[in-house]
């Protein structure tokens with residue numbers, strides 16, 4: 001039975017596993033790329049804002065997550081100082097990717113100060129669990145008075161694009177690398 005709970009330190013390895021396995025066995029990255037994903041897309045959130053991170057728990061194992069930064073400026077300051085420099089060791093292209101990975105979220109930070117990543121292991125897809133993670137996060141951010149949240153995904157990631165549209169996100173911008181979606185948060189969520 002899968003339930004949703006707050007992230008705990010013991011979930012760290014599971015969260016990393018989900019991070020590089022959520023696209024299915026054909027898309028599992030090599031070791032270094034996996035490490036790069038953890039550094040660029042996971043570690044800030046679980047290390048600095050665990051209170052804004054939730055996992056899908058199946059018998060004690062985290063099989064999916066939604067991890068969030070509630071304030072873009074705070075995120076960017078710490079990310080650029082502590083995480084981006086580590087990308088140097090993953091090669092020039094990856095460094096470039098990490099240094100531009102959050103440009104869209106920055107553009108929309110006034111209306112949508114929070115942003116998140118959501119990933120679930122393939123065997124748990126399409127059971128409504130992604131939607132439950134979204135509503136858990138929204139209820140949590142509503143209580144904190146956060147007015148909006150955004151995210152980016154690959155513009156050709158049909159699964160993700162459909163997912164965000166289904167749950168009421170609006171397309172804010174689209175370019176070759178990123179589709180950026182946002183949603184306002186109602187205080188009575």
Ligand SMILES: CC(C)(COP(=O)(O)OP(=O)(O)OC[C@H]1O[C@@H](n2cnc3c(N)ncnc32)[C@H](O)[C@@H]1OP(=O)(O)O)[C@@H](O)C(=O)NCCC(=O)NCCS
Pocket residue numbers: 022023117118119120121124125126127128129130131132151152153154157158159160162163164166
């Ligand atoms: C995107 C993701 C989080 C969705 O989670 P989920 O639990 O499967 O989503 P839900 O069951 O709540 O919602 C399913 C909806 O998502 C969309 N969707 C999911 N899988 C899809 C697929 N293979 N093709 C097209 N649309 C799909 C549809 O809108 C679907 O609604 P429907 O079943 O009524 O057609 C999950 O597929 C995932 O982790 N994918 C891999 C990682 C990823 O792409 N993360 C987001 C990138 S930013």
